[in-house]
Amino acid sequence: MTRPNKGKDMIERLETGTRMSKIVKHGGVAYLCGQVGDGATVAEQTRDCLARVDALLEKAGSSRDRILQAIIWLSDMADFEEMNTVWDAWVPEGHAPARACGEAKLARPDLRVEIIVTAAC
Structure with a gap:
């Protein structure tokens, strides 16, 4: 038996591909897929990665002051x-x-940092 996807049980997937969604929202919480950044140094990659997190949080209706958990x-x-x-x-x-x-060990040898964020919407 399938359950309807509405109300508090609603799951919203944004920027969904075959393998993953960049954002999944459920119950007032946004779950972001892991973000990596461009750059030669860890600082450059971290800055770029966090800029991508900011963009996804905005798309999800959230912001960095509403982050619940980060895994780095x-x-x-x-x-x-x-x-x-x-x-x-x-x-x-x-x-x-x-x-x-x-x-x-990250997905490519040139990657030095990946950040996964969960935030309240």
């Missing part, structure tokens, strides 16, 4: 401080989300 993957934990310098300047004061950061 670095290709090398040695880049933790460089990423944090950019992150700390980007997060609005008093609105730091729950956050985790770990090391992982």
Whole structure:
């Protein structure tokens, strides 16, 4: 039996492709797919990545001060401080989300940071 997709059970998918949606909204929460950025350095990639997060949050009807959780993957934990310098300047004061950061092999060798965000709408 299928359930209707309306009311509080409604799931909205934005920028949906075969493999994934860039945004999935449900119950007043927006779930963003992992974002990566362009650039040669971790700082450049982090800035670009966060600009992409900003754009998706706006499209979802949210903003960086409504982020609930962030998961950050670095290709090398040695880049933790460089990423944090950019992150700390980007997060609005008093609105730091729950956050985790770990090391992982990313999809391409040139990628050094990936950020996954969940935010209230």
